[in-house]
Amino acid sequence: MxxxxxxxxxxxxxxxxxxxxxxxxxxxxxxxxxxxxxxxxxxxxxxxxxxxxxxxxxxxxxIGVTGQWNLPKHWTTASWDKAWRALGPSFGRTFQMAIPVALISSLIGSANGFVLSRWRFPGADLVFTLILFGMFVPYQAVMIPLRQIVQNIGITPGIPTLIFVHCVYGIPICTLILRNYYATTVPEEVIEAARVDGAGMLRTFWSIILRLSAPGFVVTIIWQFTSAWNDYLFAIFLSNTRNGPITIALNALAGAQSPDYAASMAGALITSLPTLVVYILLGRWFIGGLMAGSVKN
Structure with a gap:
């Protein structure tokens, strides 16, 4: 061969x-x-x-740069106790702010999204564009006039003011998410059947649409809760350490002239815990809610 x-x-x-x-x-x-x-x-x-x-x-x-990766030789919770004493009062106030913000802005965004997607009216596209325009206005550009407006309205400084501001700024993103969700997920036949049965816009929204909105609501609630909880810019302009959220208290804890790094680390973990729990509990529905409003059936 x-x-x-x-x-x-x-x-x-x-x-x-x-x-x-x-x-x-x-x-x-x-x-x-x-x-x-x-x-x-x-x-x-x-x-x-x-x-x-x-x-x-x-x-x-x-604590030091050279030993930052080493485990503690003597484990102590003194820093956690100090961090909780500094953050505890504002921890509850932040819940009082973030939960109403997430629910109110999601409900308003749901109503807007339903009307703009399924109950068309002359100029609906222009109204939707103007609402979305609020997403592109930098916070820094409106901070001083916003503070003056809040003072003229007479809203109580602190948490009530922050609830009002976060709800207003959360309406555009909630409207966008829920409008896309209703336009691509809720069948037109459901709306037509409600009309045949004599239900008007409000009755259709309250009795039918809200019951079908859970996936979209999960997305907006997670988004708004996280945004309100982690916000610092609005908080520093519209509140203080006595009536503000946890981000101001954390900055005061970490920004002292002689910072306690262990207490600052413990405070950062305490501050991030609620958002982490929200994502763990609702995260399995978060991506599904986003995808439900992104692909037309």
Whole structure:
């Protein structure tokens, strides 16, 4: 057998090899690379969290740049006690702000979205454009006139003022999300059936649409709750440490002339805990609610 014959035999053997084996090896390599990247991404995200947690349980003498990755030699909760004493009063006030903001702005956005998507009227597109325009107005550009408007209206400074402001600024994004949700998810036949039965716009919205709005409401509630809870700019302009939310108290705790880094780390973890719980409880419906309003059936 010549060299040419051997080459031809090798090529024939390669072509005769089952394609499934080659495809399976490629699939395994792709899965390995994907999960390796995912694990590395998770590690990168969790590294700051690790430093936060271990530092919050250290005493002052153990805190330093060189030993930031080391576990505490003596675990202590003194920093957590100090952080809670500083943040505790504002913690409850922030719940009093974030929960009404999420519910009120979601309800107003739901009504706007229903009218603009299913109950058309002359100039509806212009009204929708003007509402969305509020999403592109920078907070910094309106902070001084906004404070003057709030003072002229006579709203009580502190949490009531922040509820009013966050609800107003949350209407555009809630309207956008829920308008897309109603336009792509709620069947037109449902609206027509309500009209045939004699239901008007308000009755249709209250008796039918709200019951179908849970996925969209999950998205807007998570969005608004997180935005209100984490806000600092509105809080620093429209409230103070005595009547403001937790972000101002956290800044006061971390911004002292001689900062207590362990207490600051514990305070940051306490501050982020409610939003983390919200995402854990409602996160499984968050992506589904977003996708429900993005693809037309």
């Amino acid at each position: 010549t060299a040419t014959d051997l080459t031809r035999s090798a090529r024939a053997a390669n072509h005769a090899r089952p394609p499934g084996r080659r495809t399976g090896a490629r699939a395994v390599s792709a899965h390995t690379a994907k999960y390796t990247l995912l694990i590395l991404s998770v590690l990168v995200v969790l590294m700051p969290v690790y430093v936060l947690v271990v530092t919050s349980f250290k005493s002052g003498s153990e």
